[in-house]
Amino acid sequence: MKNKKPKYSAIHLDVIKELFYIKSATSAELSLRLDKSIPSINKVIADLIEDGYVAEKGLAPSSGGRRPLMYALVENKSYIIVIAMDQLSTRIGLVDLQNNEAYTAVSLEIDLIHDDEALAKLISAIENYISDSKIPKSKIMGIGIGMPGFVDAKKGINFTYLKPQEKSLANYLSEEIGIPTFIDNDSSLVALAEHKLGDAAQQKEVMVINLGWGIGLGMIVKGELYRGYNGFAGEFSHIPITEKEILCSCGKQGCLEAVASLLAVTNKAISGLEAGKVSSLRNPKHYHSKINMSNAILAEANHGDQFSIELISESAYDIGRALSILIHIMNPQTIILSGRMVRAGRIMLAPIQQALNKYCIPRLFAGTEIKLSNLGFDAELIGASILVIENLEHLI
Structure with missing residues (x-):
């Protein structure tokens, strides 16, 4: 069987990522940020508008001449489950494609060090949170999890905590919950959040x-x-x-x-x-x-x-x-x-x-x-949303 051709090119994914980070932009601004021609950006935007990912967001402020259109991601097109874990506690949240909180985050105690049932408790907590949010799983793009320990983000393995038999942690969670799941070290995600949306951005x-x-x-x-x-x-x-x-x-x-x-x-x-x-x-x-x-x-x-x-x-x-x-x-x-x-x-x-x-x-x-x-204490949750967005090629 031949592999199915991806629906979106790298430019499509890059436009979605940029709009996730900067909220809204004109095609000229996206062209400059992505180093692509304006016609190619306009074509990509048209595709994403047709598929419901992007919408017009009014006109940009005037700088002389005709005011260009602004574009932004459609907030409720998809959602992301964001999870921040440390050795003793876990926070679970839900954000939309504008990185706005779509459902109130919850905190619970999960002892990664001493509790043999920690993985089962995490899965149960995620399932309950999704159920309470009333957002159907079909609209949740992915789950991003920041956690302590030695984490191989590419393979989805935590060598320190939550080690299921015979499968990587990310694959195990994806199969158990039914939503693509990505994991990374908590401090790496905090740095990623600062780099993309915080004081380290420039x-x-x-x-x-x-x-x-x-x-x-x-x-x-x-x-x-x-x-x-x-x-x-x-x-x-x-x-x-x-x-x-x-x-x-x-x-x-x-x-x-x-x-x-x-x-x-x-x-x-x-x-x-x-x-x-x-x-x-x-x-x-x-x-x-x-x-x-x-x-x-x-x-x-x-x-x-x-x-x-x-x-x-x-x-x-x-x-x-x-x-x-x-x-x-x-x-x-x-x-x-x-x-x-x-x-x-x-x-x-x-x-x-x-x-x-x-x-x-x-x-x-x-x-x-x-x-x-x-970004304060929310940096890890923000990093978890970025983790999912940076893996778009596996999701859409």
Whole structure:
């Protein structure tokens, strides 16, 4: 049997991608961005209008002469399920082709480390969410999942978590749910979101730090997401940062994750409160889970609780030490702080700067800017939508 000829050419897919990222554009703007002739762009737009993917969106602002038509993707043509996972919690959302929230995102606890039923719980949660959304599966283009661990995005395998027998995780989820599914490392997706839609959009050398239960790194090098030789670049969490014998989840001691991650901060808070530390934080048992406890620490720090501020500041100082190593190696233009901990990001900036002043060669650091993500905690969900869009050739 001969392979069926794809319905859309690469230019068709590129136009859809560009409109997903920039919301709307004239054919002349698309021609310039994609380096294609205006007649070829007009032909592609006509095809996509006929198939219901693109619609006219009024006239562009006048710059003299006839005002050109604007084009945008049709929001409800298709939808994307977006999922952001960390070691303890999972968020599931639904966006349309304008990357607008189409159904309220939900959060649930799924313990990737200790729960043998984690994969079954994930599938059940996705199925229930789709059912609750009332969006038929036929209108869902794909599922994008960001998750921790060593992830081979091309093969759809997570070598650390959720390892079904005999199949890649992406293929297993696709078959079980009935929707094409793509997975990638959480920090890579955060960096992808910053690169396409955030502060790294116009920059070539950017390091994106994903601050959560671990401390991930996504690298934009020469304007592209850098994955390294076998796709596992960016394991920032496991830089050895201390001689203290503190066991890390990787099995080694003294890693950055073990002393400075949000999980480490939460564990220190629990120990401190049990030892009688004065704080506006309540007894750890009140919060019922480390997720709730961590949320309280971030909130109380922003409300001025000294103990919470001290914990986050200590963490930030160690992160700054690790960043000095990164700056010495990569000499980035910008470092963007993203992820769960960015909700207390302003508290972190001063101790990070203090550590950089102490450990970093001034000439190397002079041109590097430290910024808080403008995408915030939603960066991974945004990256999950981009993951699906970047795989359009497998979908339409």
